[in-house]
Amino acid sequence: MKQRLMLRLMQCVAVVLMVGTLSFALMVALPGDPAMRIAAGRYGPDMMNSAIADQVRAELELEQPLAQRFVVWMGDLLRFDLGHSLVTGAPVVDEIGLQLGHSLMLALLAFAISLLIGPTLGALAGLMPGSWMDRTTLVLATALRAVPPFVLAVLMMVIFAVTLRWLPTAGFGSWQHLLLPAITLALGLAAMSSRVMRDAMVRVTREPYFAHARLKGLSDRAVVQRHGLRNASLPVFTYLGLQLVYLVEGVVVVESIFAFPGIGHALVHAIIARDVPMVQGTALAMGGLFVVLNSLVDLGCVQLDPRLRRAA
Amino acid sequence: MNKKTGILVGAIVVLAALGVWVSLDNKASDPLAEVLDIASPLEISGLEPAKSGYLFTRMQAAETLFIINRERQLVPQLVENVEVSGDGLDWRMDVRDSVMFHDGTPLTAEVVATNLRRALARPGVLQNTPIDEIAVDASSVVISLREPFALLPAFLAHYSTLMLAPSSFNEAGDITAIVGTGAYQVNEVVPPLRIELSAFDDWWQGRANIEQVRYLAVPRGETRTMMSQSGDADLTLSLPPVATEQLASDPNINLQVVTIPRTRLLKLNTAKPFFDSAQERQALSLAINREALARVVMRNPDLAAEQLFPAAISGWSNRQLAPLEYDPQRARDLLNEAGWTLGDDGYLSRDDQRFEVTLRTYASWPDLPLLATAIQNQLAEVGIDLAISVGSYTEIPAGHQDGTLDLALITRSFSMVPDPLATVMEDYGPGGADWGAMNWVNDQAFGLIDQLSVSTDADARDAQLQQLTTLLHAELPTIPVVWSELAVAASKRLEGVYVDPYEQNYYLSDLRWVQE
Numbered sequence: 133m134k135q136r137l138m139l140r141l142m143q144c145v146a147v148v149l150m151v152g153t154l155s156f157a158l159m160v161a162l163p164g165d166p167a168m169r170i171a172a173g174r175y176g177p178d179m180m181n182s183a184i185a186d187q188v189r190a191e192l193e194l195e196q197p198l199a200q201r202f203v204v205w206m207g208d209l210l211r212f213d214l215g216h217s218l219v220t221g222a223p224v225v226d227e228i229g230l231q232l233g234h235s236l237m238l239a240l241l242a243f244a245i246s247l248l249i250g251p252t253l254g255a256l257a258g259l260m261p262g263s264w265m266d267r268t269t270l271v272l273a274t275a276l277r278a279v280p281p282f283v284l285a286v287l288m289m290v291i292f293a294v295t296l297r298w299l300p301t302a303g304f305g306s307w308q309h310l311l312l313p314a315i316t317l318a319l320g321l322a323a324m325s326s327r328v329m330r331d332a333m334v335r336v337t338r339e340p341y342f343a344h345a346r347l348k349g350l351s352d353r354a355v356v357q358r359h360g361l362r363n364a365s366l367p368v369f370t371y372l373g374l375q376l377v378y379l380v381e382g383v384v385v386v387e388s389i390f391a392f393p394g395i396g397h398a399l400v401h402a403i404i405a406r407d408v409p410m411v412q413g414t415a416l417a418m419g420g421l422f423v424v425l426n427s428l429v430d431l432g433c434v435q436l437d438p439r440l441r442r443a444a
Numbered sequence: 445m446n447k448k449t450g451i452l453v454g455a456i457v458v459l460a461a462l463g464v465w466v467s468l469d470n471k472a473s474d475p476l477a478e479v480l481d482i483a484s485p486l487e488i489s490g491l492e493p494a495k496s497g498y499l500f501t502r503m504q505a506a507e508t509l510f511i512i513n514r515e516r517q518l519v520p521q522l523v524e525n526v527e528v529s530g531d532g533l534d535w536r537m538d539v540r541d542s543v544m545f546h547d548g549t550p551l552t553a554e555v556v557a558t559n560l561r562r563a564l565a566r567p568g569v570l571q572n573t574p575i576d577e578i579a580v581d582a583s584s585v586v587i588s589l590r591e592p593f594a595l596l597p598a599f600l601a602h603y604s605t606l607m608l609a610p611s612s613f614n615e616a617g618d619i620t621a622i623v624g625t626g627a628y629q630v631n632e633v634v635p636p637l638r639i640e641l642s643a644f645d646d647w648w649q650g651r652a653n654i655e656q657v658r659y660l661a662v663p664r665g666e667t668r669t670m671m672s673q674s675g676d677a678d679l680t681l682s683l684p685p686v687a688t689e690q691l692a693s694d695p696n697i698n699l700q701v702v703t704i705p706r707t708r709l710l711k712l713n714t715a716k717p718f719f720d721s722a723q724e725r726q727a728l729s730l731a732i733n734r735e736a737l738a739r740v741v742m743r744n745p746d747l748a749a750e751q752l753f754p755a756a757i758s759g760w761s762n763r764q765l766a767p768l769e770y771d772p773q774r775a776r777d778l779l780n781e782a783g784w785t786l787g788d789d790g791y792l793s794r795d796d797q798r799f800e801v802t803l804r805t806y807a808s809w810p811d812l813p814l815l816a817t818a819i820q821n822q823l824a825e826v827g828i829d830l831a832i833s834v835g836s837y838t839e840i841p842a843g844h845q846d847g848t849l850d851l852a853l854i855t856r857s858f859s860m861v862p863d864p865l866a867t868v869m870e871d872y873g874p875g876g877a878d879w880g881a882m883n884w885v886n887d888q889a890f891g892l893i894d895q896l897s898v899s900t901d902a903d904a905r906d907a908q909l910q911q912l913t914t915l916l917h918a919e920l921p922t923i924p925v926v927w928s929e930l931a932v933a934a935s936k937r938l939e940g941v942y943v944d945p946y947e948q949n950y951y952l953s954d955l956r957w958v959q960e
Contacts, residue, residue, distance in 0.1 A: 168838035174495050175567065177808060178857050179604075181878040182841045184567045220490040220635055221618065230634070286666060293674045301671045302483075303660050304637070391483075391662040393637045401487075401636070404836070 136434075140427040144420060151419040152209050155412045156202055159403075166406040167194050173219040173405025192218060205412070214416075215409040219402075224413040227398065232417050234304060235387070235394035239379050241310055242317035243372075250322030251329040251368055255361065258333020269326055276323035281382045285316045285389045302391040313390040317382045321375055328371045332364040339363070366436055373429040376422060478957060479656040480938075482950070483668045483677035487636040487661040491619040494568040497603035502950045503659060504652075505641060506608060506624030509537070509556070510601040512862040512946050516758055518597050522551060522607060522625065523585070532592030532898065538584050543648045545609035546629035553580045559607050560585070560600075562617070568604035569861055572870065592898040598863035601948070627652040627953035637661045652953035653940075665810075672697060672933040679938065679950070683931040684810070685743035691933050698934045700943045703756040705858040706928040707749055708815060710803075711840070712851045714921060715883035717794075718801055719851070725920040727778035731826040732819060733770040738926045741814045749924035751917055753858065756945045759906065760864050762913040768924065775826045784827070792827035800829040801850040806837035809855050815925060816853045841878035854879060855928065859946040868912070869893050872921060881921035889915050 159166075167189035172180045174188070189195060208215055214224035257266040276284070292312060293301035303309050336342055337360065345355045384396030395414050402410035434440045482503075489495045493506075500506040511521040520526055523537035543551040560578045564570045574590040587596065599605070609623040622630045627649065628641035639659040643652040660677070662668045665684035671677035672691060683691065683699075692699050710728070712719040719725055734748035750767030753760040776786075784792040784799055792799035803819070805812045813834050820830045833839075843849030856871070856879055858864035871880020873893050892912040899905045934941040940954045 164836055164838060165842055168842055169836065172838050174489055177837050178860050179494070182845045185841070187567050221492070289670045293676065294670050297674055301674045301676045302662055302667045389664055389667055391637055391660055391667060393634065
């Protein structure tokens, strides 16, 4: 286990170095004049012009050789100094702290809701393959996965905010504000995880050990609880790690629609404005988060499957 | 199965109950039920006045020395008794008495001078003025100019010159808080999306009626529309054209739509052989069906730009000008007279050069790419092969600087500094500008702009304006396409809503809740 964690730690360091280098290289490779983009991000389209861009270029010393800027950046990174945003001027750490906090809250809630919906419905469908439950969840899952998060978000707003007025349309600051974006994300996640769980459950129910448990006289509930759920949840748990990708993609769209100040929203804006320190900071935070969450998934799998513990 | 159905029914009941509880709690948990919620697309890109100062002035958190009032006159705000020396070089203004900052400190001439010097040293509009020195004399500020400049008050109404208390700055001179003199004091800023404000007890014009205000930047138009419909926003700004029809019939909403001094126009590189004569530019203008563009894309046929300035800009909208027309046949004739002949492929050419140009535009204004596509079709009708490149708006100044730009579809505001002359001087003066004319030389126009920048005589100014607008209309260094409007939805619970076409002020202090 220690070995596994050490491996993940080393992965984390590698991710930091790679993301740091890659984001620097990508931002440099993007077409367009960085000084113009930064000036645009700072002063908006009506005030920005080439004279102001020149002042920005001089202020930020963007004319320095590339290698020199890269060395300075990596040096700062190794001292855990992410620098200041080129647009707002605030420390990147502070901005990410604020935005990552909001995003994490949203992502965790979405994840929790999706866990409640997806695997539960999937398990029920898997226990009754071909039933109305199975068919309904199949149609629902296909529909929800096919609908882009943007459309789903608008639908949720129309139903729960405009028509029923149960929840606020957009914004942040209270737990009510979290619900609509979280449910929007959760439905997309649950759509997939329910199908993975359903297939896993069907597979498990066809296993000899499942039939054996039944034959030895255990009740349906006991068979499902002891032999079904745990075995079927293994692939689902591994799949959850992959779902983080969907979550990141969804967070960017959902945050922008719900006027939610998360890291996805920040990253998109930083890329448009060529705010290199912010891009690097957010990319690092997201990369690090991936490693941490995947480690947690690994740990969870080991807990679920004693064979992995023995192998370790 | 029965048990499962039971569980399902139970779950639905629990969810419904949760929904009702959430909705009740949603309203009950807000201790300041009378918070005025504002939704606008503008995000907060920092506390520096040149960055997001317009938000703090519009929200009446901070104020400038001058302001444009509801009668669209430029009047002193934080100063009074403005005197200009005979040679027009020294502007003396008394700082208004009894103006307090939100931290309880007074606005003094010294503080005003410090703020102005700071604005002058940083990117912003003051750098476009001939200010030589800013001095303090007792309770007056004296601004010395290198040359006469009648527009100084308009520049001092720009948001980048707003007044902040010394406590707004840290030791390095960076702004850490917005401590202004306005009707509302800033309690919290959460960039890039939210500002919370409360009424300031000692505002020099009396106390605002509404106690708490919350500003939320909501970039997406559909979200803002729904916030207005659901009652989550009491005042919703910049609604997309498609939403206005929907909201106009909403019984809980008062919708106000005003024409604003902003024009979507074609910026032309007049050094290119395609646009180097006024004849060719007029042909291009005649080939554009503005009425159709305004009706379909802007959803209001009245926005077809008959000239550069809409009627909302008094003095600049010239009633004697014949509206820009749509006449494709006349366009073809003019191009023919200019030597362009139609080839077998349906496109024009002259001396083996095909009339083939690239139009740059950007999507940060969602209607621009749509307008560009329609213009592409309309110009194809007269034989012009137009390619469209949609990218970042920074490609326009970049293309202007390196000379690679053929033409661009842009949107230009004439009210950033609330005297359109400030923008016109820059855009149509010698050398042109990133967002204005390109390689256009017209000594008569340059002379008129020079005269206007020093002119203080109203009659002379009117005559000069008329000449200048006539010249721009005939010469078409840029081709106006459509005007713009600002749609604002206000809850019927609010009264006193005034939509400022110059977008300088939301006049929040005049708003009040309707007494039921």
